[in-house]
Amino acid sequence: MNTEYVRESSVSEFWRKNTSTLEAAELANLLRALRKVAGHLGQNVGLIEFAGMSNSADAAIRIDPGGIMGSYPVAPEKVDGLVGLIVHEALHKIEWSDYVWKRLQPDFTTLTAVSRVAFQKVIHIGEDIYVDSIADRSVFGLYTTKARKRAIKAAQEKLYTKALSIDGLVYRWWASEWGEDLGVELNDFYRKPLSILRKLSRNLCEMYAEKSVLNRCRKRVALYRDAWRELEIPVASWKVIDKRLHWHECAFALPRKKRETRSKVKEARQELTPQLVREIETHLAATSSDITPLIASAACCDPDEVAPTSRWDFNIPARPVIDRRLSGRIKSIFQEYAERKFLVSRGLVSGRLDSRRLYRAAVTDRCFKQVDAIPSLDWNVTFLMDASGSMRGTKWRVVEHTVANIHRALVGYHNLLQAYAYFEVDGICMISRLIKGRQLLSVPPSGQTASGQAIIAAALFMSRERKRKLLIHVTDGESNYGCSVRYGIDYCRRENIHLVTLGCGCQDRGEMIEQYGRTIQFIDHFNQLPQAIERLLKWSFLYGTRRMQKH
Numbered sequence: 001m002n003t004e005y006v007r008e009s010s011v012s013e014f015w016r017k018n019t020s021t022l023e024a025a026e027l028a029n030l031l032r033a034l035r036k037v038a039g040h041l042g043q044n045v046g047l048i049e050f051a052g053m054s055n056s057a058d059a060a061i062r063i064d065p066g067g068i069m070g071s072y073p074v075a076p077e078k079v080d081g082l083v084g085l086i087v088h089e090a091l092h093k094i095e096w097s098d099y100v101w102k103r104l105q106p107d108f109t110t111l112t113a114v115s116r117v118a119f120q121k122v123i124h125i126g127e128d129i130y131v132d133s134i135a136d137r138s139v140f141g142l143y144t145t146k147a148r149k150r151a152i153k154a155a156q157e158k159l160y161t162k163a164l165s166i167d168g169l170v171y172r173w174w175a176s177e178w179g180e181d182l183g184v185e186l187n188d189f190y191r192k193p194l195s196i197l198r199k200l201s202r203n204l205c206e207m208y209a210e211k212s213v214l215n216r217c218r219k220r221v222a223l224y225r226d227a228w229r230e231l232e233i234p235v236a237s238w239k240v241i242d243k244r245l246h247w248h249e250c251a252f253a254l255p256r257k258k259r260e261t262r263s264k265v266k267e268a269r270q271e272l273t274p275q276l277v278r279e280i281e282t283h284l285a286a287t288s289s290d291i292t293p294l295i296a297s298a299a300c301c302d303p304d305e306v307a308p309t310s311r312w313d314f315n316i317p318a319r320p321v322i323d324r325r326l327s328g329r330i331k332s333i334f335q336e337y338a339e340r341k342f343l344v345s346r347g348l349v350s351g352r353l354d355s356r357r358l359y360r361a362a363v364t365d366r367c368f369k370q371v372d373a374i375p376s377l378d379w380n381v382t383f384l385m386d387a388s389g390s391m392r393g394t395k396w397r398v399v400e401h402t403v404a405n406i407h408r409a410l411v412g413y414h415n416l417l418q419a420y421a422y423f424e425v426d427g428i429c430m431i432s433r434l435i436k437g438r439q440l441l442s443v444p445p446s447g448q449t450a451s452g453q454a455i456i457a458a459a460l461f462m463s464r465e466r467k468r469k470l471l472i473h474v475t476d477g478e479s480n481y482g483c484s485v486r487y488g489i490d491y492c493r494r495e496n497i498h499l500v501t502l503g504c505g506c507q508d509r510g511e512m513i514e515q516y517g518r519t520i521q522f523i524d525h526f527n528q529l530p531q532a533i534e535r536l537l538k539w540s541f542l543y544g545t546r547r548m549q550k551h
Contacts, residue, residue, distance in 0.1 A: 317439070
């Protein structure tokens with residue numbers, strides 16, 4: 001492949017195939033791709049979000065969406081520049097550029113206002129050169145090159161005067177390091193300071209051989225101090241065009257409102273609308289462990305009503321006791337009440353006459369057929385188990401045994417069986433699988449009961465390809481956390497999912513009936529749970545689907 005052609009054309013179009021013409025889907029796909037790119041660079045990158053998203057004020061890297069909005073899919077050339085900016089900013093995080101600034105803070109206090117601005121300009125460009133030299137060691141340099149060309153061009157446009165200035169010096173240093181055409185003749189006064197800065201950049205680029213990031217930071221601090229000692233006197237009388245500081249002593253001690261105001265004065269950024277933010281977060285949640293936006297979207301309620309929800313599979317092996325008789329009865333229920341699929345075998349020597357094969361009677365006698373009615377075991381059954389703190393001990397062991405017996409009864413068939421447990425930890429509703437292939441898992445019961453959100457999550461995880469969908473929810477008390485249960489019941493009704501809640505050993509049945517209505521049934525003790533599940537399956541297969549369609 002011609003390398004020059006790759007550098008001139010778009011690079012991201014070779015790998016970015018997940019695109020969309022819809023605004024929310026395209027921006028979500030692009031943000032997901034940018035996060036993957038940053039993940040390949042290393043750790044300590046932090047959160048990457050568009051300006052205006054829920055956590056963008058505290059995000060490590062905020063993306064201004066103004067340059068990419070308007071036409072979808074986003075042009076590959078724009079994606080290249082955006083990837084370059086993300087790589088550049090992510091490497092600043094990985095190489096601890098903030099730590100370098102903090103170590104140099106005492107030096108700033110000893111300088112005059114103009115000298116402080118000049119020194120910070122040198123550090124700012126030096127750190128940019130350092131991280132870009134790291135990017136150039138890999139394929140990421142293809143992206144930072146494009147982003148840097150645009151940045152250099154924008155910086156050149158701000159130099160509206162040809163007078164001797166610190167801004168002109170650092171610009172010429174920055175552009176010359178990457179072989180960019182300055183467009184103007186080099187002033188003799190710039191030659192000595194430029195030689196000092198080019199020596200600094202060579203030392204910075206050679207430093208990456210140091211394995212410890214902390215040692216690299218300390219050495220960069222020493223290089224900046226040495227370079228400034230040589231530069232301070234030659235550039236003392238030079239003009240400073242842009243007098244804004246890149247680092248301020250109280251930059252991170254200001255209240256949030258003041259920080260946001262300062263950033264808006266410095267650079268006007270376009271932010272996403274709240275509606276577009278919700279749509280983007282919903283698209284991102286489909287492939288993320290944080291499914292809170294999915295729950296809020298499915299519930300059609302105020303996002304403030306929904307508690308943070310995360311899917312996380314605990315790899316705790318379960319140790320259930322298998323009841324072979326119970327498993328056999330459950331298996332027979334599925335076989336007896338399943339729809340039949342007719343399989344016709346033709347050309348037989350005995351059986352029922354086949355009118356389509358009568359012409360063979362005089363020749364081979366193979367004019368018979370046999371029709372077999374085979375059970376079509378294609379149910380989509382999901383069990384949702386309450387694993388809150390009140391379920392510890394014997395209750396949870398009974399739940400494990402019940403799930404294990406049902407799993408044993410259905411394993412090896414086309415039925416789709418899923419089982420989930422939900423519990424709360426540190427204000428987060430956790431959804432964890434109890435069945436993974438042929439392996440049975442368990443969870444540590446804890447926290448409050450977020451039944452409404454758990455019902456929606458389990459319904460979202462159910463396959464859309466199966467028509468007969470049954471969701472059985474087992475709990476020992478009313479929901480006391482997260483959104484209301486009625487949102488889960490309404491969502492199941494809209495998605496044609498038959499929801500049944502089993503209340504086991506509930507103390508306040510009136511409260512449970514008020515929350516669940518006609519979708520709840522009660523049993524007195526958890527020891528009755530296996531038999532109750534057996535009767536519930538039989539009743540659901542006989543009447544459940546028909547009853548649900550009426551309502």
